[in-house]
Structure formats: structure tokens, C-alpha cells
Amino acid sequence: IGGGGGGVWVPISRVGSAGGILGGSIGSSIMGFVDARFSPDHANRIVGHGYGGSLHFWTQDCSSQEEEKKDDDDMMEEGALVSARWVANPCVTGHFRSVEDLAWDPEGEYLLTTSSDQTTRLWSEVSCVVNGKKVCRWMEVGRPQVHGYDMTSIACIGRKSNHAQSDDPTAEKEPQHRFVSGADEKVLRVFDAPASTLRLLHTLKKLRDPATPTSSSATPAEWRVERAFLPSLGLSNKATVEIDVRESNKFAGPTIPDEDLGDAIDPRAEVSMEDLKLPMERDLGATMLWPETRKLFGHDSEVVCLDSYLASSGSDAPLVASSCKAKNDVASAAIRLWNVKLGKCVGILKGGHRSTVSTLSFSRDGKYLASSGKDRRICIWKKSDHLSGEYNDSCEYQLTTAMDSAHKRIVWSVHFCPGKPNILVSGSRDGFVKLWRIVEGDDGSLDMLEMLKFEPLCKGNKKSEPVTAVSFADFISRSDDGIEYGLLSIGTECGRVEVWKVPISENDPNFDAKLVFSVPANECHFDSVKKIAWRPVGCNGDEVLSPTILTFATCGEDCGVRIFMLQVSRKV
Numbered sequence: 001i002g003g004g005g006g007g008v009w010v011p012i013s014r015v016g017s018a019g020g021i022l023g024g025s026i027g028s029s030i031m032g033f034v035d036a037r038f039s040p041d042h043a044n045r046i047v048g049h050g051y052g053g054s055l056h057f058w059t060q061d062c063s064s065q066e067e068e069k070k071d072d073d074d075m076m077e078e079g080a081l082v083s084a085r086w087v088a089n090p091c092v093t094g095h096f097r098s099v100e101d102l103a104w105d106p107e108g109e110y111l112l113t114t115s116s117d118q119t120t121r122l123w124s125e126v127s128c129v130v131n132g133k134k135v136c137r138w139m140e141v142g143r144p145q146v147h148g149y150d151m152t153s154i155a156c157i158g159r160k161s162n163h164a165q166s167d168d169p170t171a172e173k174e175p176q177h178r179f180v181s182g183a184d185e186k187v188l189r190v191f192d193a194p195a196s197t198l199r200l201l202h203t204l205k206k207l208r209d210p211a212t213p214t215s216s217s218a219t220p221a222e223w224r225v226e227r228a229f230l231p232s233l234g235l236s237n238k239a240t241v242e243i244d245v246r247e248s249n250k251f252a253g254p255t256i257p258d259e260d261l262g263d264a265i266d267p268r269a270e271v272s273m274e275d276l277k278l279p280m281e282r283d284l285g286a287t288m289l290w291p292e293t294r295k296l297f298g299h300d301s302e303v304v305c306l307d308s309y310l311a312s313s314g315s316d317a318p319l320v321a322s323s324c325k326a327k328n329d330v331a332s333a334a335i336r337l338w339n340v341k342l343g344k345c346v347g348i349l350k351g352g353h354r355s356t357v358s359t360l361s362f363s364r365d366g367k368y369l370a371s372s373g374k375d376r377r378i379c380i381w382k383k384s385d386h387l388s389g390e391y392n393d394s395c396e397y398q399l400t401t402a403m404d405s406a407h408k409r410i411v412w413s414v415h416f417c418p419g420k421p422n423i424l425v426s427g428s429r430d431g432f433v434k435l436w437r438i439v440e441g442d443d444g445s446l447d448m449l450e451m452l453k454f455e456p457l458c459k460g461n462k463k464s465e466p467v468t469a470v471s472f473a474d475f476i477s478r479s480d481d482g483i484e485y486g487l488l489s490i491g492t493e494c495g496r497v498e499v500w501k502v503p504i505s506e507n508d509p510n511f512d513a514k515l516v517f518s519v520p521a522n523e524c525h526f527d528s529v530k531k532i533a534w535r536p537v538g539c540n541g542d543e544v545l546s547p548t549i550l551t552f553a554t555c556g557e558d559c560g561v562r563i564f565m566l567q568v569s570r571k572v
Contacts (some may be wrong), residue, residue: 002076004230005172008269008361011022012516013084015046015048015056015065015086016033016056016058016088016282017047020401021185021290022047022070024126025431029504030074030113031048032051032181033038033048033049033050033051033056034049034050034051034148035048035049036048036049036380039312039501041358042115044059044060044062044197044436045057045059045060046058046477047088048077049276049558050099050378052095052096052117052263052281053096053381053411054091054092054093054094054281054472055091055092055500056088056091056280056281057088057090057091058086058087058088058089058272058482059086059088059089060084060086060087061087062084062085062086063572070501071157071207078289084296084425085170087504088278088280090278091281092400093121093281093284094121094140094206094559094561094563095113095115095117095119095121095427095560096117096391097117097150098115098116098150098527098556098557098559099113099114099115099530099531099555099556099557099559099560099561100114100115100116100150100151100153100530100555101113101114101152101154101181101305101306101530101531101555102114102154102531102533102553102554103152103154103155103156104142104156104533104535104536104553105156105177105194105534106156106159106160106162106176106310106536107115107159107176107536107537107538108536108537108551109124109201109205109537110122110141110201110387111123111124111138111553111561111563112156112179113154113555113557113561114145114151114152114153114154114155114181115150115151115555116150116151116152117150117151117559118147118148118183119143119144119146119147119151119285120144120145120147120151120154120179120181120191120277121140121143121284122140122141122142122143122144122197123138123139123140123141123561123563124138124139124141124142124201125137125138125202125204125208126138126204126207126276126278127139127204128206128312129239129474132224136208136388138153139278140284140362141200141204141278141279141288142197142200142279142282142284142288142316143285143289144179144193144197144288144289144290145181145189145191145237145287145289145290146184146195146230146289147238147260149179149183149184149208149355150183151183151301152182152184152185152242152302152304152305153186153303153304153305153306153308153322154179154180154181154182155179155180155181155184155306155307155308156172156307156308156310157174157178157179157180157310157318157320157340158175158176158178158179158310158318159174159176159310159312159318160176165453165559169201169294173316174340174341175192175221177192177193177197177198177262178190178191178193178293178340179191179309179326180296180320180338180340181303181306181466182301182303182305182322183284184302184307185298185302185303186297186298186300186301186302186303186324186444187295187296187303187337188296188299188303188306188322189236189292189294189295189296190292190293190294190296190437191237191290191291191292192224192290192291192293193224194220194226194227194228194289194290194306195224195225195226195227196227196287196288196293196451196523197225197288197290198220198224199220199505201478203276204276204288204362205356207276216389221530223567225232225239225291227287227288227289228289228290228291228292231290231291234363235388236291236292236295237290237291237292238292239291243488243537250261251419253478268282271538273492278305278434279362282349283327286427289551290395291327294340294343296338296340296344296345296561298336298345299322299324299336299502300324300332301324301325301326301327301332302324302325303322303323303324304323304324304325304356304357304358304402305322305323305357305358305359306320306321306322306360306448307320307321307360307361307362307369308320308321308362309321309366309554310363311366312364316340316343317336317339317340317342317364318340319336319338319339319346320337320338320361320505321336321337321360321362321369321371322336322338322339322360323335323336323356323357323358323360324353324356325356326353326354326356326357327423328354328355329354330350330351330353331350333350333352333353333354333356333373334348334349334350334357335348335349335350335352335357335360335369335371335396336349337349340566343358347368347397349371349381349397351399352371352377352381352402353371353373353375353377353379354373354375354380355373355374355375356373357372357373358372358373358374358410358411358412359371359373359398359411359412359413359414360371360414360506361414362416362417363416363421363422364416364418364419364421366383367382367383367385368380368381368382368411368416368422368438368540369383369397370414370416370424371414371463372406372412372414373411374406374409374410374425376403376404376406376407376408376409376410376411376428377403377405377406377428378402378403378411378414378424378436378448379399379401379402380400380402380424380438380446380448381397381398381399382386382398382399382400382444382446382484383396383397383525384396384398400444400445400446401438401445401446401447401448402448403436403448405428406426406434407429407430407432407434408428408430409428409429409430409466410428410429411426411427411428411429412427412428412429412466412468412469413426413427413467413468413469413470413471414426414427414470415471415472416472417504418472418473418474419469419471419472419474419475419486419504419544420476420484420504421437421439422437422438422439422440422487423436423437423451423472423486423504424436424448424471425438425488425566426439427467427468427469427470427490428463428467429464429493430464430465431455431456431462431463431464431465431466431467432454432464432467433453433454433455433467433470433488433490433500434452434455435450435451435452435453435502435513436448436449436450436451436452437449437506438519442532443500450509451511452502452512452513454500454513456490456492456496456498456500457498457515458492458494458496458518459517461568465492465493465494466470466492466493467490467491467493468491468493468528468529468530469488469489469490469491469529469531469532469554470488470489470490470491470532471488471531471532471533471534471552472486472487472488472508472534473487473489473534473535473550474487474534474536474537475487475537475548475550475568475570476504476568476570477501477568477570478570482505483503483505484503484504484505484507485501485502485503485504486501486502486503486504487499487500487501487516487550487568488500488501488502488513489532489534489552489554490532491528491529491530491531491532491554492528492529493528493529493531493557494521494522494528495525495526495527495528495556495558496518496524496525496529497518497525497529497532497554497564498515498519499516499517499518499519499520499566500513500515500516501513501514501515501516516568517566517568519564523562523564524560524562525554525556525557525558525560526558527556527557527558527563528556528557529554529555530555530556531554531555532552532553532556533552534550534551535551535552535553536551548567548568548569549565549566549567550565550566550567550568551560551564551565552564552565552566562569
């Protein structure tokens, strides 16, 4: 164009793919790219900005051009552009709408997050070399669920067991690597990890620690499918390929071939950090899905929150509690209990609330279930003693005590202390954190006693800063006089995160909370914190005085997921 002549612009190279699965949701990259730039120096790199906020990188491969130059020294620059080959580099991914909930794998191997961008994402530690040093960084290595509704909640079920049937779907307990999710719909959905994801996780673990023994994750059980597929205009991930899926993938652009994906994560091969092939953005939304194995029906409106109880031993099956949006009546504000293994509702808890239940928490031993929400009432449901066996046909929890007007505003979060099942913490929009002790009488009755009340130190410009998330660490420190303290993390509406030390002993005369660590403002969220969860840790045995590295994750309305490490000592 120019000089009075006409001309037509024609593409000489193409990078990336035009979109995701046809008919899929926005979480599957269906919207493609919104911007792109060349590198300013030699234009040998391209960065692309995806609709979902992901950043894609491509580098020009000059090896083929060098060979052609040897044969034809007069090759024009225009010819070099035509013959240029662009190689995709690892991309930067993440949620692009509010992250509503998160949950750690019961063994702490990976983190699952769910968001109103209609996806559930899997994050794991990936070893890499930076300036000649081996470091570990958290990266998205899977996208188990790409949905058509905004996601609201998630809970992991299925714990690693010592006996051989721990990964047997016909066993009494849930197999490992299974989760339940809720969205702006009336259905709960259950997902199982495919074989390809388990092999990838095992490979990443071997790269972090070469001494890691070969586990069941390296050779997944035969009943696990290799990968899942998302049909066009569908909401359920299928374990088998259907005709419409193959047609959609044909027009959706290239992905990692199944054979290449298998070679990249073959546990029998010695894979180096340089040779490891992690899935790209397009592959995450298409080839890293988990198959949906079950739907749980029963709620009359959209699911709001979930929590799960995982028995540490014995034959108790995992139990999931869920709530939905209420219509200001007792019936719609009921809490449902689910035996996921049987695929049925085993209990409906009524009479505790009249408005939406926004938070649920099981005690570590499964004896208590705490609930609260818009009505500012904290209810404690106690498991019936005569049903302390398996959760087969029924599971009875009874409302044993409740604290009316526990806070002045809506209660956003409650959580039981893992080391002390009778200690409960609550956080509210009124800006206060309260510590409660559950006292059981001789006749089986319960009473809630307020032990402590305090405010976070970071208030911004407000008189009081709403507390939106609270979580106890599975960690207890002791002073010389035998006083026990729990470690409590707090998230606020302005995005700040603090860690406090709170007394949990009955014989502490002071009952005073102390700030342990305040996350710097530039590392915090810049919008409301939605959830905080501590990474599960193993028992330290007799090393009660040694420093311990604890990890906790936070998510918020700023579309971010943040992971922090904190070094603490069991000696106060």
C-alpha cells in the first residue's frame, strides 16, 4: 500500500489458537486474544494478551533460517519472515474474575481454587532454575473444571489410606484425588482425577525431591480414565470422547497430542526440568479436565458454600455439608449433608437459620458442625452418639446450642481449631474476631462461651474493617507454664492479611491475642479476601522445639490467589 499502488495484506505466520472448545465457556479460552506486541529490540519475540488475562509468549526459532542462508546468501529479509518458525514458551495464567473459594488436597500436594470466571484450577509447586539456582514456584498445571455457571465453592474429599484399597472406587471410603464443587446452580458436582494428571503431579514431585518413592500416583489405577472431554454446549466433563467433541477440537486449534502428553509425564522416564512439558493455556482448558463422576441433587436454589469432614482413621466415609441461597424461611435455609460415595443426601438440618448460611465448618473429629450467615446467629450442630459408625443411610446432627446476635453484622467466616475441636473462631462484617469455647455438660447439652474479642490492626481509613475470612493453622505452641496458643490467620475486606497468636487453654488468665505477622500491603490483595486455608502438615514427632515452615493460601475478589510461607516455633 502506498505510492499509488494497490496491495493486499496476507498472513505469513500464525501463532496460538483462535479459541477454545466450540460452545464452551469463557474459562476455556473461547474468546481468544485481545492484544499482542513484538519485542522492541529485534522483533524476535511476541507477547499475546488473552481475553482471560493470560499472557502468552512466542520466540522466533532462527535455526531453520541459518540453514537456508547457507544455501542462498541472497535471501531477502521478507523471505526470512515468511520462513520464520515461532516456538511457544510457558505462559502466565490465572483467574480473571473473583476467586470465591479454595481447598488444599488432604495431603497438601496441590491447591484447588474456584472462581466466578467459571473454572476450577489446580496449582502445584514446579521446580525451575533461576540464575543457576533451583527454586520452586507455584504454577497452574491443571484445569479440572470448565463450567457454564459462576463457581462458588469447593471441598476436597478422599484421603490417602495405608491399605491397598485406598484408590479403589468400590471400597467403603472415597478414593484419593476427588473433589466436590458448587456453582450458581442447584447441583453439586463430583470429580475424579484422571491418570494423566496424577502422573504429572508425581513427576513434579520427583523433580522437587528426587528421593520421592514411586507411589500409586505414578501408576494410576486401571479404573481412572486417561483424560476427560467437554462436549459442545455441555456442562459435564465426560470420560469418553463423543462425536461432537472431536468435531469441536478439530476447529479449536492444536493442543498437546495424547502421545506427547504421555511422554512428558511418563513416571518411568527420567525427566529433567528443561525437558518437562507443562500444559499451555489452550491445553489447560481442553486436555487437563477431570471427569465428572456424580451429581448431587436436592437444593432449591444456588449453592453458596461447602465444607467436608474427612475421617483420619476408621471406616467413616467423608461427609459434605452444603447450603444454598435462602428465601428468608427455615426450609430454604436448611443445611444438607451428603454421603458422596453413596450419592445421596443423608441429613437435612433445619431450624437453625432463617436466612442464607454463608459459612460452614466441621470440627476435626466430625463431632460438631458450625454454621452462620446473614442472621448473625452461630449454630452448633452435634453428631448423635448412637450414629458414630459409618455414614451409610442416615447421619444425624442435632442443633444443640446457638448464639443469637453473635456479632452485630453478618458473619462471613467460622472455623474450628484443628488441635482443639471445642475452640471456634468467627469473623464478621462488624470488624471483630471472636473466639468461642464449646462446653459440654454431663447431660450432653452444649454451651458457647465467648473467650476473646479483638479487631485486626489494619483498618485502612475505616472505623472498623470488616473481617471476611478466618482460619486456624494445624499448629499449637506452648509456653513454659503450659499455656497453649493457636495460630490464626485473618483476612479483611480491604485485602489485608494478618496472623495472630490466640490462647486456647482453659487455664490462661490473660486471654490476650498477639499479632505475629502482618503481610506487607504490596503483597496483599487489593480487594476483599474471600477465603484462607492452611496447607496440611504432618506430625513433627518429638521435634516440638524446632522451627516449622507453615504455608497458607488466600484468594480474593481481586482475581488473585496468594501463597505465603511462615516460619514459626512451637516454643513460645
